[in-house]
Amino acid sequence: QKEVEQDPGPLSVPEGAIVSLNCTYSNSAFQYFMWYRQYSRKGPELLMYTYSSGNKEDGRFTAQVDKSSKYISLFIRDSQPSDSATYLCAMRGPTGGGNKLTFGTGTQLKVEL
Amino acid sequence: IAGITQAPTSQILAAGRRMTLRCTQDMRHNAMYWYRQDLGLGLRLIHYSNTAGTTGKGEVPDGYSVSRANTDDFPLTLASAVPSQTSVYFCASSVSGVSTDTQYFGPGTRLTVL
Numbered sequence: 220q221k222e223v224e225q226d227p228g229p230l231s232v233p234e235g236a237i238v239s240l241n242c243t244y245s246n247s248a249f250q251y252f253m254w255y256r257q258y259s260r261k262g263p264e265l266l267m268y269t270y271s272s273g274n275k276e277d278g279r280f281t282a283q284v285d286k287s288s289k290y291i292s293l294f295i296r297d298s299q300p301s302d303s304a305t306y307l308c309a310m311r312g313p314t315g316g317g318n319k320l321t322f323g324t325g326t327q328l329k330v331e332l
Numbered sequence: 333i334a335g336i337t338q339a340p341t342s343q344i345l346a347a348g349r350r351m352t353l354r355c356t357q358d359m360r361h362n363a364m365y366w367y368r369q370d371l372g373l374g375l376r377l378i379h380y381s382n383t384a385g386t387t388g389k390g391e392v393p394d395g396y397s398v399s400r401a402n403t404d405d406f407p408l409t410l411a412s413a414v415p416s417q418t419s420v421y422f423c424a425s426s427v428s429g430v431s432t433d434t435q436y437f438g439p440g441t442r443l444t445v446l
Contacts, residue, residue, distance in 0.1 A: 264436075
């Protein structure tokens with residue numbers, strides 16, 4: 220079983236829809252949680268970074284962490300065609316081991332006009 | 333500011349050949365990383381360096397070597413390429429290598445080993 224599970228999609232939604240992207244994890248040592256966005260043939264770019272359980276909002280994006288359920292989510296409000304990309308969750312434990320990030324496999328999102 | 337540059341952008345390589353992927357950052361970050369990205373497997377850490385002069389092994393280090401002679405450069409070498417090393421390779425860097433660091437990624441090198 221992978222440490223981080225993420226539905227690969229593809230997920231297709233109409234413009235303006237609310238998008239929910241999710242990851243589950245099995246390693247209770249994970250303390251830091253990130254969402255990266257990756258456009259086709261580009262490197263991943265950090266979108267959201269959270270540490271504690273709860274919600275963190277940044278514009279149209281909300282990251283949610285539930286450590287008790289080992290479940291994280293990214294919500295995108297008023298989705299735009301420019302949001303079409305692959306979204307990768309990533310997480311890691313305390314300092315050490317090269318600050319290894321464990322990534323989900325990514326969910327491909329397409330927002331259609 | 334360019335951030336992280338990687339070269340080449342793509343490469344087709346015969347099995348058994350030696351290949352060095354280049355990575356340079358201009359952000360004066362102390363920590364640098366090499367990942368490979370494969371369909372269905374996501375991004376996996378190959379090697380890392382927390383500061384110039386030091387390196388460490390990641391999740392999938394076999395068949396790869398790295399060096400960190402200075403802050404800016406972190407080349408990845410495949411001594412004798414094999415087809416299973418066909419992948420997209422990403423270099424990343426972060427300020428100091430601690431848990432709260434943000435890792436910034438380069439544009440990637442697409443490598444095909446035949």
